Amino acid sequence: MLSKKFFLYGAIIIAGLIADQLTKYLVLCHIQYLERITVIPGFFDLTLTYNPGAAFSFLADAGGWQKFFFMGLALVICVYLLRAIIRNEFAKLGKVAAAMIIGGAAGNVTDRLVHGHVVDFLLFYYHNWFYPAFNVADSLICVGAVLLVLESIFHQKKKAV
Template structure:
């Protein structure tokens, strides 16, 4: 047990928090929004319920169903990889641990949807006039923030080119 608290696994509460926020937000969206009907919040932002059977930007959305198994398996593999990575990190490496836990929580949140429904529940809809960015959710946001944090950390690392 002592080893657990000295590793990056000590930060798993962040992944759990991401999953809980994601589950609540998706529950709220399903019970308070009408499918594909925008609820304007700001001039450039709507809440619009959408079901995404594909990956980012609806890639593979029209595939015959194999994409859920593929994307769910990919999420499981990435999650196991992240857990292994967290095990090797010191709990003191806050930035990397937080970033990995954001990605892990987002991957679990979207995989949960795929397992339960066969699609991912999306609802954040940013737009400029008639041009709309891909509709996404809180899990997607956590994955993007975590990935950006990892990239930022890697770019700032003084030894990144020495290997």
């Protein structure tokens, strides 16, 4: 049985999934496909786009098989990270990071199951430069990955001392 100390990590996973799905639901209800709503002129818009691929639309035009590949990959990574949390293989920062990644991956897997693609809506730009649209799940995955790298660096330093 899992102890109360793992409650925090489960809460992060569930909160991440809920935040991701709630924001996507609101965007789907209030923004038309490819419509842009300016939030900060010249820098940040809300828009509704669909991504059948992975980050930066990688394999977006692959014909459909990529949906199952990315869902399977996400599930394998989630199982690995959840196992690592339960086995106490990370320090606290690493466990938080892993939970963030799991929550984000679960959000994008949910999109692929429900919609057949990932819903993206956050668009940052400057003049003619545009960062590809993304969502809350993508943010959780990226921040979680950076935190895992930082934890790994600091954990290695502690071992060396």
